[in-house]
Amino acid sequence: MGKLSKRVAIVGAGMSQFGRLYPLKRNPDLWVDAWIDAVKSVDNGIEPKDVDACYVGNYSSDLFNHQGHLGPQMANLVGLTPKPASRFEGACASSGIALRQAIIAVASGIHDVIAVAGVECMNELPTSLVTDALATASDALFEYPAGATFPGLYATVATAHFHKYGTTSEDLMRIGIKNHENGVENPFAQMQRSIAQMMQRKLKKLEEQGKELPDWKDEFDYLKSASNPMIAYPLRLFDCSLVTDGAACVFIAAEEVAKNYTDTPIWIAGTGQGSAALSIHDRDDLTGFIATREAARQAYEMSGYGPKDIQIAELHDCFTIAELVALEDLGFYEKGKAAQAVKEGETKRDGARPINTSGGLKSKGHPVGATGAAQAVEIFKQMRGRAERNRQVKFEVERALTHNLGGSGATCVVTIYEK
Amino acid sequence: MGKLSKRVAIVGAGMSQFGRLYPLKRNPDLWVDAWIDAVKSVDNGIEPKDVDACYVGNYSSDLFNHQGHLGPQMANLVGLTPKPASRFEGACASSGIALRQAIIAVASGIHDVIAVAGVECMNELPTSLVTDALATASDALFEYPAGATFPGLYATVATAHFHKYGTTSEDLMRIGIKNHENGVENPFAQMQRSIAQMMQRKLKKLEEQGKELPDWKDEFDYLKSASNPMIAYPLRLFDCSLVTDGAACVFIAAEEVAKNYTDTPIWIAGTGQGSAALSIHDRDDLTGFIATREAARQAYEMSGYGPKDIQIAELHDCFTIAELVALEDLGFYEKGKAAQAVKEGETKRDGARPINTSGGLKSKGHPVGATGAAQAVEIFKQMRGRAERNRQVKFEVERALTHNLGGSGATCVVTIYEK
Numbered sequence A, B: 001m002g003k004l005s006k007r008v009a010i011v012g013a014g015m016s017q018f019g020r021l022y023p024l025k026r027n028p029d030l031w032v033d034a035w036i037d038a039v040k041s042v043d044n045g046i047e048p049k050d051v052d053a054c055y056v057g058n059y060s061s062d063l064f065n066h067q068g069h070l071g072p073q074m075a076n077l078v079g080l081t082p083k084p085a086s087r088f089e090g091a092c093a094s095s096g097i098a099l100r101q102a103i104i105a106v107a108s109g110i111h112d113v114i115a116v117a118g119v120e121c122m123n124e125l126p127t128s129l130v131t132d133a134l135a136t137a138s139d140a141l142f143e144y145p146a147g148a149t150f151p152g153l154y155a156t157v158a159t160a161h162f163h164k165y166g167t168t169s170e171d172l173m174r175i176g177i178k179n180h181e182n183g184v185e186n187p188f189a190q191m192q193r194s195i196a197q198m199m200q201r202k203l204k205k206l207e208e209q210g211k212e213l214p215d216w217k218d219e220f221d222y223l224k225s226a227s228n229p230m231i232a233y234p235l236r237l238f239d240c241s242l243v244t245d246g247a248a249c250v251f252i253a254a255e256e257v258a259k260n261y262t263d264t265p266i267w268i269a270g271t272g273q274g275s276a277a278l279s280i281h282d283r284d285d286l287t288g289f290i291a292t293r294e295a296a297r298q299a300y301e302m303s304g305y306g307p308k309d310i311q312i313a314e315l316h317d318c319f320t321i322a323e324l325v326a327l328e329d330l331g332f333y334e335k336g337k338a339a340q341a342v343k344e345g346e347t348k349r350d351g352a353r354p355i356n357t358s359g360g361l362k363s364k365g366h367p368v369g370a371t372g373a374a375q376a377v378e379i380f381k382q383m384r385g386r387a388e389r390n391r392q393v394k395f396e397v398e399r400a401l402t403h404n405l406g407g408s409g410a411t412c413v414v415t416i417y418e419k
Helices: A027-041 A061-065 A070-077 A094-108 A127-135 A150-165 A169-183 A195-208 A219-223 A255-261 A290-303 A320-329 A338-343 A368-383 B027-041 B061-065 B070-077 B094-108 B127-135 B150-165 B169-183 B195-208 B219-223 B255-261 B290-303 B320-329 B338-343 B368-383
Strands: A008-015 A053-057 A085-089 A113-121 A230-232 A245-254 A266-275 A312-314 A399-406 A411-418 B008-015 B053-057 B085-089 B113-121 B230-232 B245-254 B266-275 B312-314 B399-406 B411-418
Touching (some): A008 A027, A008 A094, A008 A255, A008 A368, A027 A113, A027 A245, A027 A368, A053 A094, A053 A368, A070 A113, A070 B266, A085 B266, A094 A266, A169 A195, A169 A338, A195 A219, A245 A368, A266 B070, A290 A411, A320 A338, A368 A411, B008 B368, B053 B094, B070 B085, B085 B094, B094 B266, B113 B368, B150 B230, B169 B195, B169 B219, B169 B320, B195 B219, B245 B368, B320 B338, B320 B399
Parallel strands (some): A312 A399, B053 B085, B053 B113, B312 B399
Antiparallel strands (some): A008 A245, A085 B085, A113 A245, A266 A411, B399 B411
């Protein structure tokens, strides 16, 4: 693996509202909302004439919306026709890949500025068919026909981790609680409500109905109750991310032009991508993902940084177990040690290394093909000190990381950012 | 648009058999066949350890095969795990985009060698659903629900061209006749039979059945008969390309390493990509494609060559009219003049500028996501003097071009090759 031949920066980034927005919003609407938000974030302004190409990350508008060929459609909506416009797919890492390919393309010299899009409108399908559509990112010959959809596949990873390292359901619950607490502070998030708030709401409702009140001492009791049903042991409802409609937009620029757009560009320090067999039965180890380890290795090597240098990160918490595993695969903690660190609050917004200040996929939402780009939006805001409400971290962020995972870990893109 | 920061070459290229191969062959089988054929074409050999990434072009395994996330699956089958593996989509230009992104990535310095895959297994769906699946590459809100599928959209382009330039059905038939004559000479083609041979076969069959023989003087009479039914006026069955299962593989290498693999690499002289609104009602002109003109402009500019320098080309003849329009959009002929040149035999294998020596999409077949990579395979063979049977052109090819179109012209990738 070589080095990029020139430096590349993010000069603007924004997103649409995330939520259950269909049919009021479809891919075209979501994307235009994200584009406008990103344009507003560019300090000195940006116009379609400044943008050389449109790189669209999307998992499956084919299955969700019966519309393929999103590249030229998205480009046309924001005035980029007849410039190059392509779609990039790697399951839930689709816009992580689009971001990476844009970084590579700008470094190659062929383009100076690229608009990276992440879009997915999942609620056009009923939820049962969403699970089916997502399952096509697993092995459609050996996993999916056997009844394994993603909650089941990640549950297998969780039980393996429980078995090998003594991890518990409470360890996973802490991750969900933290991410919801962050989501409260994100006006773009789908669920701007903490687990504690949801518990209180449930208690109030029961009281109003004159029902006997459960003996819940804290959120953990609530999360262990029937109010948080088991989906696939040990993963309960609140261990799973959301079905979301949303889009994000990131402007990538070459070093020669970046300063035209802002005095505070966020530089790409490293990019890495790894892959694995689609089916988890083809893997040597179920307690971690080889694709993450490979992507991290490349990104660290390119940047010259190591895990200790990373101050904040957005990790792909499609399920709570995925965040735990990522903390270990990325080298933030040794294998089997992340749960204790989470317990000690290290990954909280005021902890040693805040993780998923955006609320993560768990609370902000997970429009699968938009997630990678949306992670970059949060990092861009945090590194420029402009995160909304009360979620801006209290220190100057010099180096950050995003981790975007596809399928049950068959694709991973890791990006490292610096000031 | 900038220049690429380093030179990039093709050092190997091969393909699977094209045809109606499902269920004996599925995407994994087709891809492995293509990989093996490409490996054999590398003079000094190539191994998985030499390849840094796998770039997969595929239109919609989601809809054709209910399997997404092809990148890591294809990479795993040929021993590339855990290296980066991604899928690229731009309708029927998907592997043209994968090829272009691989060229860009190698030029960026991040990878030295990339395996470009093009794969599509269309016959897993019944033909009626294939048309439906392909129609998702048109505008799924304004075109497809109104009943417009691709034969109808290209028929609209054809009638506009007829109206404006006096083009005739015979002009289109000549293109089909030529491409089938080339396909006869391609052992990988789906239909290795000329129109004349098909006519003779039909006559023999009628004779055997003791039926009255039609008064067909030549292929044109046959093509105007009920044996060649109207699909969407003026396009008849033999104006349409085929529904095909197939894959292709192209190895892209940086200039520093290309000579390790072969003494006769084929260099990339230029790459261009253009886009247009998805729906044809949003275009100013129906007799040509703005995306092709833009892609060609970029590729000519990067290469320093013009249309006159191109000696052979593989054009995207998804319908015969598409080849005619491409001849004009690429600047090979003035608007309205290509039909006369075709009539004079200029695009035949022994003409001034042979077009689609492979047989084209019309005769070789059109596994949509594989087509762009398969076009590069033919150019690689022709430029190295190694095309099979009797289709090797009789002169030394120094410069060639491929033209890969997506949808009804909303995406176009043009690549120029030199020795």
